[in-house]
Amino acid sequence: MLAAAVCVVCLGSALGHLRRPAALTAAIRAHAVIPAALAVPAAVATMLAEAAIGLGGVHALLSGSLWLHPITVAAAALMAAFTLYTLLTLRTGGAVPCGCSADRHPVSRWTAWRAGALAVLALSGPLLPARTASELAITLIAGLAFATLLWHLPSAMEVRAP
Numbered sequence: 001m002l003a004a005a006v007c008v009v010c011l012g013s014a015l016g017h018l019r020r021p022a023a024l025t026a027a028i029r030a031h032a033v034i035p036a037a038l039a040v041p042a043a044v045a046t047m048l049a050e051a052a053i054g055l056g057g058v059h060a061l062l063s064g065s066l067w068l069h070p071i072t073v074a075a076a077a078l079m080a081a082f083t084l085y086t087l088l089t090l091r092t093g094g095a096v097p098c099g100c101s102a103d104r105h106p107v108s109r110w111t112a113w114r115a116g117a118l119a120v121l122a123l124s125g126p127l128l129p130a131r132t133a134s135e136l137a138i139t140l141i142a143g144l145a146f147a148t149l150l151w152h153l154p155s156a157m158e159v160r161a162p
Contacts (some may be wrong), residue, residue, distance in 0.1 A: 003072035005147040006122040007057020010075055013100065014050035021047065027099025031089040031107070035099055073120045079119035086112040114150045119144065 017024045028039040029045065053075045060068035086107060089096065095106040 003075065003122045003124050004057055004068065005144045006079065006118050007054050007061070007071060008144060009054075009118060009147045009150075010050040010078070011054025011058060014047055014054050016100075017043070017047045017050065023097070023104075024099045027097045030094050030096040031083060031085075031099075032096075033088045049074075053078060061085045076119045076122035079115050079122055082115040083112050086115055117150050118147065121150075152161060159161045 024046065025039050025043040028034065028042050029036050034042060053071060056067065056073045057075065059065065060071055089107050090109065090112065098105050098107045098110065098111055
């Protein structure tokens, strides 16, 4: 159930992007990984994927649905795609905005590490299922704490000029 925390991260990210959708589009253009003409469709697809995984995961968790495992696998795939995309962005060089949840910190290797760690965390759901209500509560709390720490990692590791 640690993987459910990744669904909550996806939901939070989608909400952040919905608050400032132009920030994600601008970041995708600045990354120069895909043609600028595809920035808007890529931003919309990202927000929809995050929202679907987030809402689907939360619903499946609360309802006990069998869809939780496929949703966490989808979350792992999305985070793996973010990892690859971030690594490609880093190859283009320059300080460009991350675009993560409309955050303003620049893309860094820590951004890639975070996405990779969230992908692994998402895969832990199907591999390490909680069997009792207390296990579910403990793993969900631990997963949320870990996901929160991971979310803030790139900002925390950013070196700011005095």
